Amino acid sequence: MAADSAADAAEAAAAEAAKVRDAAIVDLSRRAQALAPLVPLMRRLSQYPSETLLAVPGSPEDALRGALVLRSLTRHLSAEAEALRQAQLVATEASRKAEAEAAHLAEARAEVRAAAAAVEAALAQARTHRSALAEEEKEAAREAATTAARAGDLREMMERLERARARAEAEAKARAERERLAAERAARLQAEREAEALAARQRAARDAAQREALAREQAAVERREQARQLEAARQAALPAPGPAPSASGGRAVPVAGTLSRDFGDSGAGGPARGLTYAAPAGARVVSPCQGSVAFAGPFRSYGKLVIVDCGGGVHFVLAGLDRLDAETGARVLPGEPVGQLGAAEENGRASLYVELRRNGTPVDPKGWFRARG
Structure with a gap:
């Protein structure tokens, strides 16, 4: 940018x-x-x-x-x-x-x-470098996007995406709980094996007093290694991050351009529910926040658009793109490219429509951008 x-x-x-x-x-x-x-x-x-x-x-x-x-x-x-x-x-x-x-x-x-x-x-x-977990999340998001694309309007589309996100969070929590229980069972088995090994070492020490010092040193080494393995198993069993990151992960203006239509300005379809930016032809469009791509593709009269789920019921709609650089289900950071504008229009500039929705209700995005940093 x-x-x-x-x-x-x-x-x-x-x-x-x-x-x-x-x-x-x-x-x-x-x-x-x-x-x-x-x-x-x-x-x-x-x-x-x-x-x-x-x-x-x-x-x-x-x-x-x-x-x-x-x-x-x-x-x-x-x-x-x-x-x-x-x-x-x-x-x-x-x-x-x-x-x-x-x-x-x-x-x-x-x-x-x-x-x-x-x-x-x-x-x-x-x-x-897409991981297997990211591919699974993208597949789930693509299914949600396919369902959302059949919506009658943008409001219904956002409601379907929100329901899909809630289901994904519930599945992630259930998966994390299963992994936690499995880790606890592994820890109990490990503790039992450690107790048995300690008893065996004690019997061997009583039977062979001359090897007591060596047995004690080896037992200490084994305990340290077992503790390291147990800690590694516990760390691996920690729940993975949920599919909807926090909205506090940074904020970025989505394109380098000038504001051509403000939020609430009157037009043919009524007051504007978002912002329209005039930018150079072919300008790069970036994600305004950290989150996941809930939808990426053409949708009715909006053309090619990207919807970024910023978490906490916050969604950004970026419409008017000529090329998409992000896939449905992909995780993005603030300022990460998600698409590109096309050729210039009659005024010599390309246009990007930006809409911010909180819990499905359009709000003025300028406050979001003023609070970035």
């Missing part, structure tokens, strides 16, 4: 510099054309001022009058020549600045391409 913002600013600066340069070149051309017919006269006056004045015979009064006119004309020509020189300096400086801004724009675009390549590489690596 930082690279997209820098490229957008560099493009605006380059366009402004080119406009100033073009205006300076037009002014320089206008002054040069106006002065061109007088150049031969200026050259002659600079070389033969007296001869030029006396070329035409006349009375002394005419000669004096001609000298005064010549003096005034010389001043005017000098002023015009100085103005032309200044216009040329302005045009040269404007051209230099335009070239510098163009070079800056090229660097910014190169940074955008490099950042996009890095993001693509990171996305490819993230997709490569």
